Structures are given as structure tokens and as C-alpha cells.
Amino acid sequence: MEKIAIIDMGSNSIRFLVLEIADNRSYTLLYQEKETIRLGVGLAQSGYISADGIKRALNSLKMYRHIMSVMGVNKCLAVATAAVRSAKNGREFLETIKQETHIHMEVITGEREAYLGYLGVINTIRERDFLLFDLGGASIEMTLVRQGKPEKSISLPMGAVTLTERFQLQNTVHMDTLQACQKYIRKKLLTVPWLHNINIPLIGIGGTARTFAKMDQKATNYEFSKIHNYQLSLSRFTDIYEQVTTRTHANRKKIPGLSGDRVDIIVAGATVLKEVFALTASKEMIIGGCGLREGLFYEYYAQYFQLPSPQIENILEFSITNFIGTLGSAVHRIHCKQVTRLTLQLFDQLQPLHRYGRRARTLLMTAARLHDVGKTINFYNHARHSAFMIGHAPLYGLTHREQLIAGFIAGFHHGISRKTLIAYRYAQMADADDWIMIRKLSTLLALADASDLTYEQVVQDFSITIQDDIVVLVITSAPDSVHEAADYAMKQYIKQFKKEFHMSLVLIWK
CATH class of the missing domain: 3.30.420.40 (ATPase, nucleotide binding domain)
Structure with a gap:
């Protein structure tokens, strides 16, 4: 340790x-x-x-x-x-x-600062083509990333604190002063030819980017308070920028989400962001809650375990495995592995029926691997606890909405219940089509979980045949195993299966 x-x-x-x-x-x-x-x-x-x-x-x-x-x-x-x-x-x-x-x-040099910020982002956000910027108090580091690899990088000596002082932007801002600041920033950025009209998402790390996410979440009543991987459109940024730059210092303090220790430097930071948006022709900024510090950690972690690279190949897989590793013995790993394998067999073989693609499969896999994590809180009602934990766990490679959907799928692995919906405050972040998918996929997870009711890995394989309005599920059991308990448990979900898939389910053990 x-x-x-x-x-x-x-x-x-x-x-x-x-x-x-x-x-x-x-x-x-x-x-x-x-x-x-x-x-x-x-x-x-x-x-x-x-x-x-x-x-x-x-x-x-x-x-x-x-x-x-x-x-x-x-x-x-x-x-x-x-x-x-x-x-x-x-x-x-x-x-x-x-x-x-x-x-x-x-x-550290500006180049190393940019690299560490890149490591922190590429290991925690799924995007592959983006412009990463880290706006600090005295400099901005920018890295152009294509196919997940850093192509070009630069550090420019202008930041929220130094620009605030140079143009006296602490208090109420006059238009001529703001325009002078914009002109100065634009001139600096124009010296970087590879920024022009790249038209790819921005990923922003640093206090200014995070503050814009907080202000937008407050303005839109965004219930999920997580900042990392929050997506801010250019139009929403522009609305907030207008508020920040036109209000007096006293009125800026009243903007929800803007902390008191950033009121005096937010105008300068916001102006840098505006010019970066304009020059790159980007339409969206993704806010990164992970940056230089996390980059330092991943670099050290790779050295500590003698890994070939500090860049993680599959960030979702790595973060799920890491999360499970922190939970101790409350989660039965062999059972969860068995349930995940069988859940994905059901998903793949029923694809002609549900027609969901690779991303839905990923969400189901996430839910299956973590469906029992709620037991670390309390065995009773652990499905509901699992839903909340998955929604708030440090999982990377999923959007906010996707992570919440994975949590809901897991939350229904003991059957679809209104209690889970009532207890979980983020239900409205999934739309009507999402809820249809959640109900279908949670039914598959419930069947797979029931098949391993005794934690004996009785089931070796599932094989599905779809005939007219009947789904025949042939279950191959392990030699000399006793499957009556699993059969009873699985049959409890036959009615739910018919309701969600509009097909009768027949179980045949072999």
C-alpha cells in the first residue's frame, strides 16, 4: 500500500x-x-x-x-x-x-504542464478529437488532440489574474476596456496557426471553465451537480458571458454558481474563453474536473506498477475495476462476473427484438458489473443503493446521462419498482425512450441475476430462439448441478419480460 x-x-x-x-x-x-x-x-x-x-x-x-x-x-x-x-x-x-x-x-515547463493536463483528461473523458485548454492565473496551455494523441501544444503567458490586472477588470467593466482586452487576447491566439477553424469540441480545465459549468447548472436547474464531463454549448456560454461582462461588480456577486473568490477575475477568464471559441469555430465546451493533478497521479501510477504507458486504453473498464477494488468483500466478484457474462448473452441474442446498439450494451455491462455494489451500504434494498452509487461513482467514459441510466438499470435488477423511482432524484434526466430501454435492459439483468441466485454458477450458457411471439430460452446447466432454485427465481420475471418485450418467455433447462 x-x-x-x-x-x-x-x-x-x-x-x-x-x-x-x-x-x-x-x-x-x-x-x-x-x-x-x-x-x-x-x-x-x-x-x-x-x-x-x-x-x-x-x-x-x-x-x-x-x-x-x-x-x-x-x-x-x-x-x-x-x-x-x-x-x-x-x-x-x-x-x-x-x-x-x-x-x-x-x-514545470508550459509544455509539461500541457502534457500532464492531457493525461488527466484523456484518462477520464471519452473524446478523441478535441482542443484541450488549461486556463490558469498567469498562463493558458493548449493541446490539439487527434485520435486520442496530442499533435500540437503551446503555452501562452496570459491568464485570468494577469489579464485582470493588466486591463483593470476587477470591478465594473467598461466596453472600451473589454474590447482592448479582447484585442490583446485575439492577437496572442492568432500567433498559433493550428487553432484556426478546427471546429472540434473544446475541453476546458481550470477554475474559469469549472465556474462556467457551475453557473450554467444553476441557471438551468441541472440537478446533477457533477462538474467533470459537463457539456456546455456555445449558445449557453454566450448567455452567461453577457451576464458576467455587463454586470457591475456588486451584481456579479449575485450570479448563482459564481464563487466570491472568483468574482474579480471571472471577466478576464471569460474573455479568453470567448476568443478561443471564436478562433476555433467550436460549438461546445466540455468541462474537465480532472487535469494536471490527475495527470501527475496517472504518470506515477504507471511507473509504480511498471505499466507500458500512463495512458489508459479502456478508461471505463479501468474505472469500473478500480471502483470495485475499493469496495472490499461486500461485492461477490465471481457472482458479478457470471451475471455480466449471462446478461450480455441475453442482450446479444435478443438484439433482433430490442434493436439496441453498442452503446446500450456498454451501459448494460456497467450496470451488470456493479449491480450489487449497494450491499456495501446495506444488504436490504441494495438495488436502490446500487443505483445511487453507480450514478455518483468515479466512472470515466460515460456522459452524465449515461452514468445515471446505468445506475437505473442496476436499480431494477430485483424487478421494476416505483420505490426506486421515488427514492432517486434524477429520474427526469432520462427521457421517455431512455426509460423504455432501461426497463428492457433491467429485465435482462434481473433474469441473469436470478439464474445465479445461489452463487454457484449453475448456468453455463443461454441460447435463444425467437418463434412468432415466443422467446425460447434454453439454459445449459453445469454437470451434476441443482438448478431448481434458479429456475424458480427466473420464472418470477416471465410476466415482466412479456410486459416489456411483448413476447412470451419459455425456459427450458438442459
């Missing part, structure tokens, strides 16, 4: 994570902290990190050092970005940190 701390000291804030890597290769986030330290304040004018900024950073780092000691952290990865690498007193500042906190902090 290994406990690792990660510190990311940026121009606006400092972030601290503690993760635990278990002997079974699963990892868990144990602790997270963020402080606003504003190292970038005054940097553009003086070239130096201010004494106040240094004091704020040291106070945070001393607290982190104490937490590491209390939690028994074995390894600390600490990096500093744009403010420190551009400050004239940056090296002196790092030496002070080492002397007063015993934390060795590495200043």
Missing part, C-alpha cells in the same frame, strides 16, 4: 490531494484541499511574487505538510506552474518553501 500526496501550486490557487494505492492496484482519493493564494497578483507589473502571496502559499504548504505527517503519506509530488516559472524571485521562493516546509517543489 502507498499513500501519495500531490500539490499543484498555480498562479491563483494551490491544490492538495492525498490518494491511497492499495495492493490490489485500486486507488482512492482520501483528502482534497484548495486555497486561493493569488501568486500572480502584481507579477505582470513588478516581475516578482509579492510578499503576501508568498505568505499565503507558505501557510497552506505548512498545513499540507502537517496533514501528510498525520496521514502517513509515503510520497509527495509537488509542482509549481506559470507564476513561479516567470517570477524573478521564483527560485528564491522555492528555496524558502524547502527550508520552511521540507517540501521539494518542481517548477
Whole structure:
């Protein structure tokens, strides 16, 4: 077992994570902290990190050092970005940190910062072609990704804090000042020819992107408060941008989702985003909650286990396996593997009947593998607990809606129940067609789960024949096995099968 701390000291804030890597290769986030330290304040004018900024950073780092000691952290990865690498007193500042906190902090280049952000995103979001940008307090890193691989990358020395100071955007913004800022940003971006009219999604990491997601979620009454992988259209961005840039400082504070420590720098950050949208001709921004810190972790994880690459090939498979690995013995892994195999057999052989494709199969697979995770909360009503846990688990490679649908499929694996619907607040995020699919797929999961009622893996295979309005399910059982309990359990879902598929189901054991 290994406990690792990660510190990311940026121009606006400092972030601290503690993760635990278990002997079974699963990892868990144990602790997270963020402080606003504003190292970038005054940097553009003086070239130096201010004494106040240094004091704020040291106070945070001393607290982190104490937490590491209390939690028994074995390894600390600490990096500093744009403010420190551009400050004239940056090296002196790092030496002070080492002397007063015993934390060795590495200043990373803009190129490495972009690469680590890429690792954090490519391992947690399914997109393959996108422009990744990380807008910080003093710089913006951008990476063009095609077919999942980084093609081009650049770091430009402009960020939310430094632009705010340069154009005095803290308070009420005048149109001529805003236009001057826009012109300055556009001129910087135009020096990057590979940005022009790429017309692919943006993926934004950093505080400004996350704040836009929070404001949009509040404005649209989006009930699912998860930020990572939230999708924001250009039209929705434009609506919020108009609010942010036309309100007085006092009225900006009233915008739901805009935190008080970002009110003064949001105009500059928003203006950068607007110009990136315009130059790239992108129509959508996906917000990444994972970035540089997660990239550092995946890089370390790959080295720790001597993996060939820190880039994960199948991020959904990896995250499901990791989640299961963190749950202990409450989840019967052999049973879940058996149920998943048989559920997918039913899905594949009934495809002419339900006509769902590969993505639906993926959601069903996710639900089947995790259908019993609710037992870690309470055995009773565990299907409902599973629905909630799957919906909120750190699963990557699914959209918000897909993850909730997978949770609902699992939530009905003991039969379709209004109690589950009433107990689960996100029901309206699935539309009417989704609910038809959920009911059908949960019926297949329920049948497969019933076939392993005794956890003995009695069933070897399913074979289906569709004749007129009858589905004949031939069940091959293991030699010398007793299948009466499984047969009884499966027959409880014959009525539900007919209701959902409008076909009679006949079970034949062989």
C-alpha cells in the first residue's frame, strides 16, 4: 500500500490531494484541499511574487505538510506552474518553501504542464478529437488532440489574474476596456496557426471553465451537480458571458454558481474563453474536473506498477475495476462476473427484438458489473443503493446521462419498482425512450441475476430462439448441478419480460 500526496501550486490557487494505492492496484482519493493564494497578483507589473502571496502559499504548504505527517503519506509530488516559472524571485521562493516546509517543489515547463493536463483528461473523458485548454492565473496551455494523441501544444503567458490586472477588470467593466482586452487576447491566439477553424469540441480545465459549468447548472436547474464531463454549448456560454461582462461588480456577486473568490477575475477568464471559441469555430465546451493533478497521479501510477504507458486504453473498464477494488468483500466478484457474462448473452441474442446498439450494451455491462455494489451500504434494498452509487461513482467514459441510466438499470435488477423511482432524484434526466430501454435492459439483468441466485454458477450458457411471439430460452446447466432454485427465481420475471418485450418467455433447462 502507498499513500501519495500531490500539490499543484498555480498562479491563483494551490491544490492538495492525498490518494491511497492499495495492493490490489485500486486507488482512492482520501483528502482534497484548495486555497486561493493569488501568486500572480502584481507579477505582470513588478516581475516578482509579492510578499503576501508568498505568505499565503507558505501557510497552506505548512498545513499540507502537517496533514501528510498525520496521514502517513509515503510520497509527495509537488509542482509549481506559470507564476513561479516567470517570477524573478521564483527560485528564491522555492528555496524558502524547502527550508520552511521540507517540501521539494518542481517548477514545470508550459509544455509539461500541457502534457500532464492531457493525461488527466484523456484518462477520464471519452473524446478523441478535441482542443484541450488549461486556463490558469498567469498562463493558458493548449493541446490539439487527434485520435486520442496530442499533435500540437503551446503555452501562452496570459491568464485570468494577469489579464485582470493588466486591463483593470476587477470591478465594473467598461466596453472600451473589454474590447482592448479582447484585442490583446485575439492577437496572442492568432500567433498559433493550428487553432484556426478546427471546429472540434473544446475541453476546458481550470477554475474559469469549472465556474462556467457551475453557473450554467444553476441557471438551468441541472440537478446533477457533477462538474467533470459537463457539456456546455456555445449558445449557453454566450448567455452567461453577457451576464458576467455587463454586470457591475456588486451584481456579479449575485450570479448563482459564481464563487466570491472568483468574482474579480471571472471577466478576464471569460474573455479568453470567448476568443478561443471564436478562433476555433467550436460549438461546445466540455468541462474537465480532472487535469494536471490527475495527470501527475496517472504518470506515477504507471511507473509504480511498471505499466507500458500512463495512458489508459479502456478508461471505463479501468474505472469500473478500480471502483470495485475499493469496495472490499461486500461485492461477490465471481457472482458479478457470471451475471455480466449471462446478461450480455441475453442482450446479444435478443438484439433482433430490442434493436439496441453498442452503446446500450456498454451501459448494460456497467450496470451488470456493479449491480450489487449497494450491499456495501446495506444488504436490504441494495438495488436502490446500487443505483445511487453507480450514478455518483468515479466512472470515466460515460456522459452524465449515461452514468445515471446505468445506475437505473442496476436499480431494477430485483424487478421494476416505483420505490426506486421515488427514492432517486434524477429520474427526469432520462427521457421517455431512455426509460423504455432501461426497463428492457433491467429485465435482462434481473433474469441473469436470478439464474445465479445461489452463487454457484449453475448456468453455463443461454441460447435463444425467437418463434412468432415466443422467446425460447434454453439454459445449459453445469454437470451434476441443482438448478431448481434458479429456475424458480427466473420464472418470477416471465410476466415482466412479456410486459416489456411483448413476447412470451419459455425456459427450458438442459
